[in-house]
Amino acid sequence: MSPVTHALVSWAVANASPLGRKDRAIVTALGVIPDIDGLSGLAVVLSRADAPMDWWSRYHHVLCHNLGFAIISAVGAWLQATRRWVTAGLGLLAFHAHLLCDILGSRGPDGYQWPIPYLLPFSSAWQITWSGHWALNAWQNFAVTGVFLALAFYLAWRRGFSPVGIFSARADQSLVLTLRRRFGSPRSEPMVG
Numbered sequence: 253m254s255p256v257t258h259a260l261v262s263w264a265v266a267n268a269s270p271l272g273r274k275d276r277a278i279v280t281a282l283g284v285i286p287d288i289d290g291l292s293g294l295a296v297v298l299s300r301a302d303a304p305m306d307w308w309s310r311y312h313h314v315l316c317h318n319l320g321f322a323i324i325s326a327v328g329a330w331l332q333a334t335r336r337w338v339t340a341g342l343g344l345l346a347f348h349a350h351l352l353c354d355i356l357g358s359r360g361p362d363g364y365q366w367p368i369p370y371l372l373p374f375s376s377a378w379q380i381t382w383s384g385h386w387a388l389n390a391w392q393n394f395a396v397t398g399v400f401l402a403l404a405f406y407l408a409w410r411r412g413f414s415p416v417g418i419f420s421a422r423a424d425q426s427l428v429l430t431l432r433r434r435f436g437s438p439r440s441e442p443m444v445g
Contacts, residue, residue: 283346
């Protein structure tokens with residue numbers, strides 16, 4: 253799936269518990285960070301080598317789509333977070349949601365299934381694939397993106413913050429204000445007990 257979809261799914265995971273802006277950003281980042289190994293494709297484009305480099309096909313879904321990188325990412329989240337255990341736990345969940353999304357819907361145009369070598373660097377024995385793998389541009393991926401985009405708008409309207417707040421608090425408040433002007437202010441939730 254696309255990095256935008258991964259970010260939206262991760263944002264939804266970050267909203268599973270009351271977290272501050274920084275911790276929500278950390279959880280969201282952990283759901284996107286596995287695709288940092290996709291930057292190997294940029295090296296291929298920038299190299300303009302006479303012999304084509306195969307870094308993209310060799311390293312994407314290998315270097316960072318695995319248990320070892322998940323553990324490193326969670327430790328990094330724990331070290332940076334305010335609510336350490338919750339943020340690291342949700343970050344691990346977002347990381348694994350990324351892997352699940354890739355297993356479901358990131359088949360290339362050539363039909364290659366992009367197996368996930370989950371146990372790396374501890375073992376290369378297990379590669380996760382799914383025979384029903386959707387193409388990257390399949391309608392299912394657009395539907396998943398649409399659902400999580402709608403959820404992000406709903407959460408922004410309801411809670412008063414959106415993924416935009418990761419980058420700009422001012423733009424975030426403008427978005428929330430626009431949503432509330434259009435759809436009204438949310439009712440306050442009843443107090444429990």
